[in-house]
Amino acid sequence: MTFSKIQKSTISQIIVEQIQEKLLKGELEAGQKLPPERQLAEMLGVSRSSLREAMRALQYMGILEIRQDGAHLCENLSLLSDHFKLAYLLKQFSVMELIEARKLVEAEIVRLAAERATAEDRETITEAFEETLRHQEAGEERDFLMADFAFHRAIAEAAQNSVLVEMLNAIRDLLLEVNLDVIKRPNQVQVATAFHEKIMKAILSGNAREASDAMLDHLTNVEEAIAEVYKAELSEDIRV
Structure with a gap:
């Protein structure tokens, strides 16, 4: 090797x-x-x-x-992830295209999760949320980001659709470095946690519309944060 x-x-x-x-x-x-x-x-x-x-x-x-x-x-x-990664290496996706795709995918994921989540799924989502809280309180940004991914993945698993899970994994893989930059913004972790709590509560109550709206609000906030962090690059239409 x-x-x-x-x-x-x-x-x-x-x-x-x-x-x-x-x-x-x-x-x-x-x-x-x-x-x-x-x-x-x-x-x-x-x-x-x-x-x-x-x-x-x-x-x-x-x-x-x-x-x-x-x-x-x-x-x-994931073969789907590998396909996305290959396209990424060829510089075919822009940051904002990936964010737009993530909003579409996760809005549907969370709607299905609210409708289909089992008792075990709800417990897993709750535990994942609590893990993000622990890392927030400890000020551990990178560990928070991993816990954040686990939270979103738990929701995806609860949607009972393996294709959507793979699509989420692929998109989030490509946004790793972007997320690492965004999470360093002042209060971004606290803002994300507040959105996570709204999303979780909507899923636990089985309110698909509220869950979808909360997820879109969350990802719109992330989109705005990314636009601010990468203002210069985006204004020049640099592809990543």
């Missing part, structure tokens, strides 16, 4: 992109175990802290899982 050296001036996203590219080319396979942290950092030519940041991102994206014997690529990698 070989990896290309990475210059120290680059960021952890380059590590993520190299892993993704090797998966797309078949140089890495689902379920494969990665080298130990120290060895992999040396192979990549990066610090262990940069590698850890990349590993957290890969976990968030559902590409990597940490087991007792080390880091493994997930067994059930």
Whole structure:
């Protein structure tokens, strides 16, 4: 197994992109175990802290899982996600196109979740929400983002439609770096948590219309935050 050296001036996203590219080319396979942290950092030519940041991102994206014997690529990698990732590498999607798609997908997901969620689904959604609260209170932005994803995924699972789950996973994977930037805005975590609570309560009460409206309000807020953070890039119509 070989990896290309990475210059120290680059960021952890380059590590993520190299892993993704090797998966797309078949140089890495689902379920494969990665080298130990120290060895992999040396192979990549990066610090262990940069590698850890990349590993957290890969976990968030559902590409990597940490087991007792080390880091493994997930067994059930999404073919739909891989298709979206390939298009992303070819620079075919803009940030705002992805946000627009996410709004359409999640508005339907949450509506179905309110109608179809089982008692177990509702418990999972509640637990996921409580996890986001813990990370908010601790001021752990990156861990909050992973918990945020778990919350949205729990809702998607409750919709009982596996295609919508995969679509959500694919879109959110591509927005990872954007979300990492947006979550650093003052009070953004608190605002997101408030929207999450409204969404959760609507699902638990079985109110599909209220749940859909709350999700759209939440994602509109995210859209506005992204527009503010990436104002210069968006004004120049740079594609990501």
